Amino acid sequence: MKILSIALILLSTTCFASDYQPTAGASGAQMFREACAACHGDDGTGKFGLFFDLSTSTLLDAQMKEAIQQGGLMMPSFANIKGKELDVLVTYIRSLGRVIAIKQ
Numbered sequence: 291m292k293i294l295s296i297a298l299i300l301l302s303t304t305c306f307a308s309d310y311q312p313t314a315g316a317s318g319a320q321m322f323r324e325a326c327a328a329c330h331g332d333d334g335t336g337k338f339g340l341f342f343d344l345s346t347s348t349l350l351d352a353q354m355k356e357a358i359q360q361g362g363l364m365m366p367s368f369a370n371i372k373g374k375e376l377d378v379l380v381t382y383i384r385s386l387g388r389v390i391a392i393k394q
């Protein structure tokens with residue numbers, strides 16, 4: 291069952307644009323939970339061990355924003371996350387890395 295849902299997540303999003311629309315003024319945590327946690331895990335360390343661990347990403351902010359807006363091989367593009375929401379989301383992803391670093 292788990293394998294099936296993973297396959298469905300992949301199939302339904304592969305090479306597709308996400309129409310996810312963040313609420314104006316949404317917090318980074320809210321957007322991450324709604325749009326990203328299904329693949330990247332609640333704490334950004336990656337789900338299923340298969341997806342990129344965002345907490346250790348070495349991307350610069352500008353590159354991370356580009357990755358979110360353009361998507362990847364398996365990651366959908368999130369063109370609707372932009373401007374202030376995109377800034378807030380990237381700040382939140384950065385904070386995930388810090389939380390994990392403190393835990394170690």
Ligand code: HEC
Nearest residue numbers: 303325326329341342347348349354357358362363364365
């Ligand atoms: C369908 C699963 C899925 C969803 C949903 C998803 N991602 Fe991803 N993401 C991936 C995969 C897989 C990769 C690795 C690149 C690739 O092959 O697409 C990735 C890569 C990334 C990267 C690049 C990391 C690096 O260091 O190169 C960032 C940043 C990122 N995702 C952020 C997000 C954010 C923010 C969201 C929510 C708005 C999100 N992702 C939603 C699957 C997903």
